[in-house]
Amino acid sequence: MNNEIWICAAGLGLSSLLGSALGALIKNIPHKWNDIFLGYCGGMMLAASIVCLIIPSVEMLDGVSLWQALLGVIAGVAIISMLDHFTPHLHRLSGLEDMEHHSTKSANRVLLFVMAIAIHKFPEGVATGISFDGGDSTGSYSLAIAIALQNIPEGMVVVTPLILVGIKGLRVLLVSLSVALLETVGVIAGYMLGEISSMLLPFLLATAGGAMLYVISDEMIPETHAHGFEKLATYALIAGVMTMLAIEKFAE
Template identity: 60%
Template sequence: MNQVLISAAGLGIASLLGSAIGLLIKKISHRLNDIFLGFCAGMMLAASIVCLIMPAIEMVSPIQWWQIIAGVAAGVGLICTLDYVTPHLHHLTGIDPEIHHSNKASINRILLFVLAIAIHKLPEGMATGIVFEGGNEQNALAVSLSIALQNIPEGMVVVTPLLMIGVGYFRTTFVAFIVAGIEVAGVYLGYVLGGLSEVLLPFMLSMAGGAMLYVISDEMIPETHAHGFQKSATCALVIGVMAMLAIRAVTE
């Protein structure tokens, strides 16, 4: 339980660190933003397969493979549903010049932005908590480290759009704390759900992996390829994959 606490705190602090940097920088260029997100997508891609789905496969017999398929499908379905009922991040960020925003953001718009961010943060936290319950400390450490590293640039991406559409520093800081808290809550939620039944653990690991795969494919990669810097973003994605694999090799 102490390791879960440390991991949850680490993820939250990493997210807040990125937000703090974003508050200082105020604006990130499209090129740098796409490189950051590409690297994050690569790390998450490797983590979802190597640290979540593959360990789940090792837990089941061939006749129980339905758990893996059902788990991945459930993760994709869950995030797809959330994504359908909440606005896409790029509709609220204000980064694209063709999208008009007023100088003052309403409270409802801020809440919608936080809800959209939760699509990314909640499954990330749950993935970490579920892996801890699985008893494989190496996988848990690798997942935690990869998510913590990508939380820093992601935290920057959270606050800079809010500043650009006119949200004040106090409200932006408040949003940053909420986003970090969502992921921390996700860690504990994943840990508790994973502890309900060892029989369901492969399904839950697969579900977390499927959720991460959906976020990578539907949100992160398209966003990094929308501004003319797709080659840089692709190189960053490959580097992210290799970095995650290196982390996994070191922690074994």
Template identity: 45%
Template sequence: MVVSTVFIGLIGCIFAGMATALGALPIFFTKEISHKHLDGLLGFAAGVMLAATCFSLIVPSIEYGGGGLNAVILTSAGILSGGIMLDLIDRYAPHEHLLFRDKEKSVSSSLSKVWLFIIAITIHNFPEGLAVGVGFGSGNVYDGISLALGIGLQNIPEGLAVALALKRENYSNRKAFNIALLTGLVEPIGGIIGMLMIKISKPMLPFILALAAGAMLFVISDEIIPETHEHGFERIATYGLLFGFVIMMILDVTLG
């Protein structure tokens, strides 16, 4: 049973990562995606991640901790630790906080900035994979599947953003697609580490679940939401977030 759970978890992590490539597919059929549509999609992604964090990581963390004040304190410590972990990575790993640069604002260093953005997406895919791996590693396959679906959904607009940024720098469709795919393949690595962490230290399950939740909350607040408010379409992005949250909540309850 353990082997089958690990196998299903690995498949789930690969699926979540491959969704990045699914998001990049439209570059073969269109030359441009408006800020309006991309901000709406990214808002949806933020809502999906937020719901997955709440219902598939934080709530199970408190439940596995036995409920009560001690469980809440342990979960809180895990959330804060996850946020601090991502903050340190954010500070010391070179990357750029941008999805697009408007053509009229592009500069000679725009290509290097695009690559710094790709590094940022790759770095932030790791805690997402970690969360999926932890979900499966907890032994609750339904939580793992819910997280894999949620992370997969939010990876779609990220893959599109990476591919479009590269197309703006005159990369071919094939190269842009392949690079977007590679950014998502970090997630299975994070997933394997997450499952191993649970298998090695089962008593630490509540803390590790909360750690993954804190890392994801940091990404949502520090990266995704600010990006959706940069181009004047914040209301569309906000409704996208609401719809994403509701859809992920329904999926979580249905699967659970």
């Protein structure tokens, strides 16, 4: 395995951790700004799920094979829907008290959201690894730089909501490292598996996109519209969509 792969894998992981470090600077903020921030994050993830995951999946397939993308989206929704069933029991992992209160409910939503982000990191890394396997290093580096830029705000998206609901520093650090490691492993797997990865990639990308769409619609938007700041959260969501589109455009 050449040095380019190791550099790329490490770079993507470190860019995610950089975003997490920036997100860790945010401590306690009023509910109004919490809803605005989560709305903005939701907008970024909404754009990423469609532009960075589902559309590329569709573009990799011909007309006869489009069912793979549809099946992938359905699989992503099903996976997170099943996880949603179990998240009421996951607040113990966050270190919060075992009781029904707003913080625990918010933690369940945040944990589900973080899971969706983590799920999409692996196929994103696989896509980068496959590009290096094809031999076009210039295009591969361009793709890696685009993903690294995207990883910084995504790293913030992972960490900040966890901190805001009261999850302690060590657990937040472990979550950040796990999410970054998933993408790093994905890069190496995509490069090593080569042709097998390229065949599975459309399905994996669509699965990740479907998972993120479910969480945004079922958890993030309702949460940001539950405290009287829904218009501000909506404006923030639109701003988040435009931010992610701008990142994608300028990283091409």
